[in-house]
Amino acid sequence: MSADPGSAVNRRPLRSCGATAALSVALLLSSCTGGVRGAAGSGGVGDPLFPSLGNGGYQVRHYGLDLDYDIKKRHLDATADLTAEATADLRSFQLDLQGLRVTEVQVDGEKAEFSRKGHKLTVRPAEVLRKGAEFRTRVDYDGTPQELKDPDKSTEGWVKTRDGAFVSGEPAGSMTWFPGNNHPRDKATYDFTLTVPKGYTAVANGELRSERTARGRTTFRWHSGRPMASYLATATIGRFEVHTSRTPEGLPLYVAVDPAEAKASKEALEKLPEIVKWQSKLFGPYPFPSAGAIVDDTPKRIDWLALESQTKPVYAGAPDTVTLVHEMAHQWFGDSVTPKTWADTWLNESFATYAEWLWEEREGGKTPQEQFDALYDDTTDPKRWAFPPGKPGQAKNVTGTPVYERGAMLLQELRNAVGDKTFFTILREWPTKYRYRNADAQDFIDFCQDRTDVDLEPLFKKWLYEKGKPELTD
Numbered sequence: 001m002s003a004d005p006g007s008a009v010n011r012r013p014l015r016s017c018g019a020t021a022a023l024s025v026a027l028l029l030s031s032c033t034g035g036v037r038g039a040a041g042s043g044g045v046g047d048p049l050f051p052s053l054g055n056g057g058y059q060v061r062h063y064g065l066d067l068d069y070d071i072k073k074r075h076l077d078a079t080a081d082l083t084a085e086a087t088a089d090l091r092s093f094q095l096d097l098q099g100l101r102v103t104e105v106q107v108d109g110e111k112a113e114f115s116r117k118g119h120k121l122t123v124r125p126a127e128v129l130r131k132g133a134e135f136r137t138r139v140d141y142d143g144t145p146q147e148l149k150d151p152d153k154s155t156e157g158w159v160k161t162r163d164g165a166f167v168s169g170e171p172a173g174s175m176t177w178f179p180g181n182n183h184p185r186d187k188a189t190y191d192f193t194l195t196v197p198k199g200y201t202a203v204a205n206g207e208l209r210s211e212r213t214a215r216g217r218t219t220f221r222w223h224s225g226r227p228m229a230s231y232l233a234t235a236t237i238g239r240f241e242v243h244t245s246r247t248p249e250g251l252p253l254y255v256a257v258d259p260a261e262a263k264a265s266k267e268a269l270e271k272l273p274e275i276v277k278w279q280s281k282l283f284g285p286y287p288f289p290s291a292g293a294i295v296d297d298t299p300k301r302i303d304w305l306a307l308e309s310q311t312k313p314v315y316a317g318a319p320d321t322v323t324l325v326h327e328m329a330h331q332w333f334g335d336s337v338t339p340k341t342w343a344d345t346w347l348n349e350s351f352a353t354y355a356e357w358l359w360e361e362r363e364g365g366k367t368p369q370e371q372f373d374a375l376y377d378d379t380t381d382p383k384r385w386a387f388p389p390g391k392p393g394q395a396k397n398v399t400g401t402p403v404y405e406r407g408a409m410l411l412q413e414l415r416n417a418v419g420d421k422t423f424f425t426i427l428r429e430w431p432t433k434y435r436y437r438n439a440d441a442q443d444f445i446d447f448c449q450d451r452t453d454v455d456l457e458p459l460f461k462k463w464l465y466e467k468g469k470p471e472l473t474d
Helices: 025-032 259-269 272-283 321-329 346-362 368-377 401-418 420-433 441-449 457-465
Strands: 058-070 075-086 090-096 101-107 113-117 120-124 134-143 147-149 155-161 164-168 188-197 201-204 207-214 217-228 235-238 241-246 252-257 291-295
Touching: 058 235, 101 113, 101 120, 188 201, 188 235, 201 217, 201 252, 207 252, 252 259, 252 272, 259 291, 259 321, 272 291, 272 321, 272 346, 272 420, 321 346, 346 368, 346 401, 346 441, 368 401, 401 420, 401 457, 420 441, 441 457
Parallel strands: 058 188, 252 291
Antiparallel strands: 058 075, 075 134, 090 120, 101 134, 113 120, 147 155, 155 164, 164 235, 188 217, 201 235, 207 217, 241 252
C-alpha cells in the first residue's frame, strides 16, 4: 500500500435473522443446540491489532461472488458461494459482513438459520459440520454497500464514485461487499461475476474469462486462481479506458484507466512491463498469471495513493513511477507472501519501500544507503520513531510511517550485516519459499539467520522491536 502518508479500519452493525428474527445470537444458540455435538466457531482469530476480524473453525478454499450493481441507485444484488473446510466439528460458524441485508443462507444445499450482530453473520447449518469435511455456503444478500472509516481516519471498502465504485480492502474493507473470513491468514481462490450497466467496466482480480452484454447490462467474469487474502480483492466499477497487452516475456497485462487520469498516468503505466521484468530478476519469477493496474478518479475523501490489489493494484489517482514500483513489489511481498497477522504489515511495506530505493538508484538517484542516511539524519518527522515496526501496538498504526521507512531501514542494516550476495539471495529466495503462503517476523528472522554466520538477533531486536530511534553501531 502507498499512503499519502497514513492509511488503512472499523466496522458497523446490522441485525437480521431467518425464521428466528427476534432472537439474539446467544438465545438462538442456547435454545437450539438440543444436545448436538460440535462447537460454535469463534468470531475472531486472535489478531493483535484487529481481534474481531476473521473467524475460527474453518478455512475457505474458494469464493464464488456474483454481484449485480445498479450504479444509478447504488444498489447491489449479490450471492456469495463459499467452499470451505471445517477445522473442527461445527454446530455454527461466523462470517464477516458489514451492513447489507441477508435474505437467505444455505449450507450444502439446505436452508440454514442465521443471525446478525455487528459485522458478524452467524450461520447454523441443519447438520453439524464434521472436522475435515468440505462444505459449501451460499449467502444471498443485497443493499447499498457502505465504505469504512479506519482507526487512522482513512477511508476504504466500497467507496462510491461518480461513475461506479472504487473498491479497496486493507485491512477490513472486503466485508463491506461480500461475506467471508476476513483475515489475511485465510487465503483462497476467487471467481467474480460482475454485472453492470452497458458502457461501464467492472474489474476484479485475476484474468478476464468473458464479457457479454444482454438487455442493456454487461457481465464480466474474472478468475483468480492463486490464493489471495480477502483484503486484496477488488471489484472496481467505472467508465474506464481499457488497454490489454503482453510484456515482451508474454505476461498478459490488463490496465483500466479513468479518462480523467489517462494523460497523467501514461508515462508511469508505460513502464509497467519494464518494472515487472526488473523486479522478476530481483525477487524471482512474477508469482501470478497476469498483471495490470486500475487507475480511478476518486472522491477527495480518499487520502491515500494506492493499494496492492492482487494482480491489479488500485490507484486513487494517476500514479507516478515510484508508486507503481512500490505496488508491483507487493505482488511478491504481501500478495504472494502474506503476513499471518496485521502486526507484521512491515513484512509487506519494508520490501515495497526498499524496492523504491533500488529503483531510484537504478534511475541515477540516491543509493539505498543514502536513503537510509537521509532518513536517519532527518529531524523533521518524529513519527518515524514513534513505534517499532514489529510492535505497532494500535490498529491506527498498521500503516504508520515506521512500518514503511524504519522497516526499509532495517533491510538496509540487514544488507550491511550479511553483504550484498547474501542479501540479494534473501530477496529472491524468501518470496520463493513462502509463495502463496503466510509468514511472520520470526519466519523471516529464522530464514535470514539460516543464510549467514552473522548473529542477527541484535539487529532485529533493535530495528524491529525496540522503542525510540536505534543507535548506529560501527
